[in-house]
Amino acid sequence: MIYRSLTIVLISSLVSTCWGQNGLPKHLKKPFAKVSAEAIKGHIAYLADNRMKGRLPGTPEFELAGQYVEAEFKKLGLEPAGENGSYRQKVVVRTAKTVVEQNGIHYHSPQQHLDLEYGKDFTVQADFNVASNQIEAPLVFAGYGISAPKLNHDDYKGLDVKGKMVIVLSRVPENKFGSTETAHLATTRAKVDMAYQHGAVGVFVMPPPTVGGPQGGPGSVRGVVLPNGKAEGRGVNPYPSIKVVGTLTWAGLGKIMGKPELSSRELAALLYNPTAPVVIPGTARVQTGTVYEHLETFNVIGKIPGSDPVLKEEYVVHTAHLDHVGIGRPVNGDSIYNGAHDNASGVASLLEIAKLYQGFKKDRPKRSVLIVMVTGEEMGLLGSTYFANNPTVPKDKIVADINTDMPTILAPLLGIVPLGAEHSTLMATVQQAAGYLGLEVMQDHMPTEVRFVRSDQYSFVLQGIPALHIKYGLKTSDPNFDLDGLIKDFTKNNYHKPSDELNDSFNFEAGRTYVRLNFLISYLVSRAAERPSWKPESIFATK
The missing domain is CATH 3.40.630.10 (Zn peptidases)
Structure with missing residues (x-):
């Protein structure tokens, strides 16, 4: 969204009764x-x-x-506005760390069976709420994973992802959205939210074609533990039906598609061919393992x-x-x-x-x-x-x-x-x-x-x-x-x-x-x- 830079002229309808014009x-x-x-x-x-x-x-x-x-x-x-008549609100921080040796992806189709290599082909985000998980489901490419009809962009339009794991590109299309929309829609959390809304059961985010390795490293993230025992946070997958969130590299995608010889740019062009939508045959079996650490801290809250x-x-x-x-x-x-x-x-x-x-x-x-x-x-x-x-x-x-x-x-x-x-x-x-x-x-x-x-x-x-x-x-x-x-x-x-x-x-x-x-x-x-x-x-x- 673009709005003009301007010196503000006050409009009388905006002015509260306690404010004068001068x-x-x-x-x-x-x-x-x-x-x-x-x-x-x-x-x-x-x-x-x-x-x-x-x-x-x-x-x-x-x-x-x-x-x-x-x-x-x-x-x-200021009046205390925390817990139990105090200024403080206790906050428990949960750090979830991926156990590398417990994480794996096995992909199989009529043409091939293969195991992807952690760190080279994929990474898995630590699961904040389930210490170990496993899922087997088909894979489907869903563009940038953005469903924003108000902005005239919907990667999920006409796409059935129910019960499937989606592969989506990181970031957003260049020069399409305003700065705040770009900032929001580019987050992994926004992409996970939209995948959940369309019935997906897993999300793999891919870096731009110019980036070779996985983004985000080994998958250690922090969130907070809510009173119901569930974790929440900017990097947290809060949906029990989303069994895995991770990163897939172009090398990993090339292996899955049976085209390891193609460059990332060639694979990207193949994915975005509007006349022949790509089909990813077969299914992937993913298993994850996570360990947790906790830290107690606090907010300070006063009331007027x-x-x-x-x-x-x-x-x-x-x-x-x-x-x-x-x-x-x-x-x-x-x-x-x-x-x-x-x-x-x-x-x-x-x-x-x-x-x-x-x-x-x-x-x-x-x-x-x-x-x-x-x-x-x-x-x-x-x-x-x-x-x-x-x-x-x-x-x-x-x-x-x-x-x-x-x-x-x-x-x-x-x-x-x-x-x-x-x-x-x-x-x-x-x-x-x-x-x-x-x-x-x-x-x-x-x-x-x-x-x-x-x-x-x-x-x-x-x-x-x-x-x-x-x-x-x-x-x-x-x-x-x-x-x-x-x-x-x-x-x-x-x-x-x-x-x-x-x-x-x-x-x-x-x-x-x-x-x-x-x-x-x-x-x-x-x-x-x-x-x-x-x-x-x-x-x-x-x-």
Whole structure:
């Protein structure tokens, strides 16, 4: 989807009754002035200090980070919104690891019998819910494995895959979808969801023809254990009827098709021959084996109660991940991955947003607001996956999630990219809030980075909850200033590296603007008569 870059003009129908046409209402001006660069810096300084050792979940240092947030919540007067009257929600992380020697594929047809070689011809994703599994079924090629009629693309149209294992290409067709659609549809989880919806019993994902070996390695993935004992997560197959999810290489496909001499490009051309659809004869017998490890961690959740007797039972959620990656490979003698930008700055932003909410008495939010510091984002969006699936409030009462992850406050904030907002009525809210702050709403300038699915808002989207993530736009006041180059340079040299520390790379005035913007978005949602909704044309509208 393409939307124009524009300076927002306020439309009267969007404006809440407490907002004037000429700027912020009086009751917000003083709290806005008190958004503190020093407070933001102070929170980052504590959370990204070397003594925190990178805030890895399950470590004493992550515990310290959690205690720090709890103390700040208490200081701000936030109500506990975790479990058992506390700020905490326990999260059990399950790591599922493939037992290589227990995994195999035997393929047989009238023409041949063969055993594929693990690692060279295929890999199998560890099964989160079944330690050992076996299935025998026919194979069928299903293009990219995408069924998206709203986007005029359906690889399953006219294809019978019931009771069969599908072979699908990774990624998506080039230049066909918008950045958020591409990010979502390219995930293995989306392909597994669609295969399940069409009755398949297994999924093998193939790399592009230019990639020779299997993608994803030996098949070790993480998820969270829900109260019902089942696991869930971005890389988890949640469907008992889908017996196997794995990767098939072009070499493996060539063997199955009895054409091992063909190159990957020749095989791809054969698969995509529209005049002679390929038939894969025979069946495959697949067996899998998995072992498990578990780790206990936690989310930290505070509540700002709504003022409306009815709407206070609904919730606007702010999320930011508290964790980082811990201690890793030394770079220039430094092995502590501090995570100052990623995501101590995001946590600091939410603490300032909470302070903003507690700084005025007039025209309070009508809906309640939850401030949720989630765990395990760097492990695969685990804390947000757990909370979105098993929230501490009724799930159907959560109206929106505004996520903050690595604001990347490197330069004056003049333009924004609201990832995911275009799919719902949240876009109008973003435009209104941006207009009050004089910010320009811009297109995603990094569509190939699939950022939409790489942070915690995606967990809420998968549960049918409108969500967004505000990232930097490329607007500058100096036409000679290369903001795009600055962001790319920062990402290359500091993202997930020990050099992501509290230093002079931060623009704390931009941090203040970022806090105000995200606050305004949630505040407008909290006071609106209608809760946010998906746009009918969005691929998430049926969620």
